[in-house]
Amino acid sequence: MKIAILSGKGGTGKTTLSVNLFSYLNKATLIDTDVEEPNSHLFLKGETIKEEGVFKKYPLVNDDLCNYCGKCSDFCNFNAIIPAKKKVLVFQDLCHDCGGCALVCPTDAISYIDKEIGKIIYKQIDKNKLFLYGNLTVGEISGVKIIETLKKSTQNEELLLIDSPPGTSCSTVAAIDGADYCIICAEPTPFGLSDMKMVVELLRADNQNFGVVVNKSNLGNDDIFKYLENEKIELLERIKFDREFASILADGKLLINHSEYFKNKMANIARKVLGDKYDQ
Ligand code: SF4
Ligand code: SF4
Structure with missing residues (x-):
């Protein structure tokens, strides 16, 4: 089963959700496809077991x-x-x-030569947890090839979580392609709602199954909840903002190891999304 986690914009807590849900589960693989700014690895300690270059071809003229x-x-x-x-x-x-x-x-007159555009790093977090992230070389304009390579390398995983790039760019489309379910991470502000609507449009156009986690649910206003109700979109969880969370995250720590509240939220999301495949 492939589950993509995405958001309309950066800063909604998408990576926090991805790394904590991944860490909560007994057995899973996570790929960070936000290859322009990967940051899941800052929270996931493990041994680097492999690094491989990703190449694209460009023309050479005789x-x-x-x-x-x-x-x-x-x-x-x-x-x-x-x-x-x-x-x-x-x-x-x-x-x-x-x-x-x-x-x-x-x-x-044209032949092609290879150019390295980035890398994929494999980390073994523990015996049941594999984590991969891509890193686009500075100056390169498209990370789609790295995302496709990340997906291909993990296509046979039993349970794959995909931390997608924010927004609705072609990188996001590449990241969610083939997902069985998508979790949108959003926040209850006017900007948060408007960016989330674009993601909803993208997922509906792509016939994807999805639900929404509202982060910082105790801030902002109720518009996002009314929208979800009117559109009959499943609200998977509300997660409150807490200053303590921010300081735990700033130390590069996982919230599930420091907050029962957050751990319970991950359990509920896992149960709702994975159904009978849920194993914890
Ligand atoms: S390979 Fe395609 S994109 Fe690259 S220079 Fe040739 S035509 Fe343009
Ligand atoms: S001969 Fe080939 S490489 Fe040269 S300009 Fe024409 S198409 Fe381009």
């Missing part, structure tokens, strides 16, 4: 074969390849590795 016809440039939607007077310029960071320019080149 000037001796090129006739500067411009067909590669016409084809490229990302302005990543542009013929100048005596050289074809390739902007590696803009290239999306689609392979199209080589297909349209009439003189076979």
